[in-house]
Structure formats: C-alpha cells, structure tokens
Amino acid sequence: xxxxxxxxxxxxxxxxxxxxxxxxxxxxxxxxxxxxxxxxxxxxxxxxxxxxxxxxxxxxxxxxxxxxxxxxxxxxxxxxxxxxxxxxxxxxxxxxxxxxxxxxxxxxxxxxxxxxxxxxxxxxxxxxxxxxxxxxxxxxxxxxxxxxxxxxxxxxxxxxxxxxxxxxxxxxxxxxxxxxxxxxxxxxxxxxxxxxxxxxxxxxxxxxxxxxxxxxxxxxxxxxxx
Numbered sequence: 001x002x003x004x005x006x007x008x009x010x011x012x013x014x015x016x017x018x019x020x021x022x023x024x025x026x027x028x029x030x031x032x033x034x035x036x037x038x039x040x041x042x043x044x045x046x047x048x049x050x051x052x053x054x055x056x057x058x059x060x061x062x063x064x065x066x067x068x069x070x071x072x073x074x075x076x077x078x079x080x081x082x083x084x085x086x087x088x089x090x091x092x093x094x095x096x097x098x099x100x101x102x103x104x105x106x107x108x109x110x111x112x113x114x115x116x117x118x119x120x121x122x123x124x125x126x127x128x129x130x131x132x133x134x135x136x137x138x139x140x141x142x143x144x145x146x147x148x149x150x151x152x153x154x155x156x157x158x159x160x161x162x163x164x165x166x167x168x169x170x171x172x173x174x175x176x177x178x179x180x181x182x183x184x185x186x187x188x189x190x191x192x193x194x195x196x197x198x199x200x201x202x203x204x205x206x207x208x209x210x211x212x213x214x215x216x217x218x219x220x221x222x223x224x225x226x
Contacts, residue, residue: 006072009037009046010062016099016172021054025101025179028053031164032079035097035172036089043067047085050077080140087145088152088168094217095168097175105186106165109133115151115159116189117200123185124201124209125216127178128155131185136161157182170220 017033020026031054034047048054049063063076069086071078079085085098109116109131116131118124123131134151137144148166152158156178157167165182169175192198201209 006037006046006062006064006075007059009035010059010064012172013046013048013062014057014059016176017048017054017057020099020101020176020179023180025099025103025183026054027102030102032081032085032100033098033172034079034082034085036095037064038096043086043089044072045085045089047078047082050080081144083140083142083145084148084166087142087149088166091149092152092154092168094170094221096170097172098166098168099172099175099179100160100164100166101179101183102164103179103183103186105190106159106183107163108190109186110159110161110163110165113161116185117198118206119189119192119198119200120185121201121205121209122181124206125212126181127157127185128153128213129206129210131155131157131159131182133159134161139163 013033013035020033029051032048034045037044037046044066046062046064049061052061063078064072065078065082066072069078069082081100084100088095088098110133113133115133118130132151134147137147148158148160156169159165167175167178167182169178
C-alpha cells in the first residue's frame with residue numbers, strides 16, 4: 001500500500017500535536033493524538049509515535065496502523081496508548097479524532113474518584129455533562145481502554161484515573177477544543193474545591209443544555225460528519 005495516501009492525515013495529526021504542546025496540554029512525548037482514516041478499511045488510524053517530543057513532531061513521524069495495530073508500510077512504532085484510541089473508535093462510531101493529554105489541572109482532577117460535576121453551562125453543551133473518572137488500570141493496557149470507554153460513555157471527555165484526560169470529536173480541531181475547555185473547567189473546579197465554593201448547575205439548566213448537546217450531535221449526523 002502506498003503510504004502517500006495518508007499524507008493529509010499525517011499532516012493534520014502532526015499539526016495538532018505541535019499545537020497541543022504549545023498549549024502546555026502535554027510535555028515531552030507524554031499524551032497522544034489520533035484520527036480515523038475514513039477512506040480506508042475500517043480500523044485504520046493515523047497516530048502519534050512512541051517517544052518523540054510533540055513540539056518537534058513532523059508529518060513523516062506519524063504512524064498509520066490497521067485494526068490490529070500493525071504499522072502500515074513500516075511507518076513507525078505507534079503510541080503505547082494505541083489500545084485506548086482503538087477502543088474508543090470501536091465503541092464510538094461517531095468519534096473521528098482522539099486526544100489524550102497530561103495537562104496539569106485535568107491530571108489533578110483525575111486523582112479524585114468523583115470526577116467533575118456540571119459546574120459551567122458550556123461543559124454540558126460541548127462535553128455532554130459531568131466529566132467522569134475511569135477506574136484505575138495500568139497505562140497502555142486493554143483494561144485501561146475498557147475503563148476509559150465506560151467513563152466516556154456518549155460524552156466528549158473523560159478523566160483517566162491517576163493519569164490524565166481524554167477528549168474526542170468529529171475532527172481533530174473539535175477534540176483539541178474540548179481538551180482546552182476541559183483543562184479550564186478542571187482549573188476552575190480545583191480552585192472552587194480549595195475555597196469550598198462548589199455550586200453545580202441547576203438540574204433544569206442541565207436538562208436544557210443536554211438537549212442542545214444532543215441537537216448538535218444530530219445536526220452533525222444529518223450533515224454527514226459521522
């Protein structure tokens with residue numbers, strides 16, 4: 001198979017990865033980014049490689065793997081968290097991009113068992129409601145992938161216990177925007193807990209904003225975005 005077929009996908013993943021690093025959502029080679037390759041056999045994805053710093057990542061560094069996580073045309077060694085990305089794609093047909101970050105406040109929030117309740121309106125509208133924490137599992141394992149998928153549910157973000165966070169979207173830009181929003185929410189949440197000033201949204205507001213979240217999802221479906 002001609003690896004040139006994947007040049008656009010590799011370029012998108014590399015660009016978002018560098019932007020993710022510039023935003024301090026990761027450091028060094030921690031975290032990972034992937035996107036489905038829609039014009040190929042089901043299960044193909046372009047994903048960041050293992051062990052390379054994202055601030056220096058180039059298009060040719062991005063790895064393309066099949067549904068067995070085998071590298072296509074020896075394009076490189078994929079991220080150690082490839083099972084997490086594959087698990088999300090298998091459980092969520094609507095998801096076309098996954099970003100896993102190690103940002104500071106999201107990682108702090110991931111140390112709790114309760115997750116983050118719906119404290120901001122945009123949290124419900126763009127993420128789908130509360131942000132759940134997955135049950136702990138060893139990094140890179142099938143168990144971690146399973147637990148994160150359960151915590152994610154039908155929402156756009158989840159916290160990975162004692163580890164970091166994951167965001168998803170119909171494209172890489174949406175997934176990155178969710179990561180940025182989640183880090184801001186986690187920061188507000190951490191400060192609110194320090195000051196004992198937690199005040200979740202009213203249930204009536206959550207219900208209305210969840211309806212907006214669902215409306216946006218249906219709009220994307222009707223527009224063929226997934």
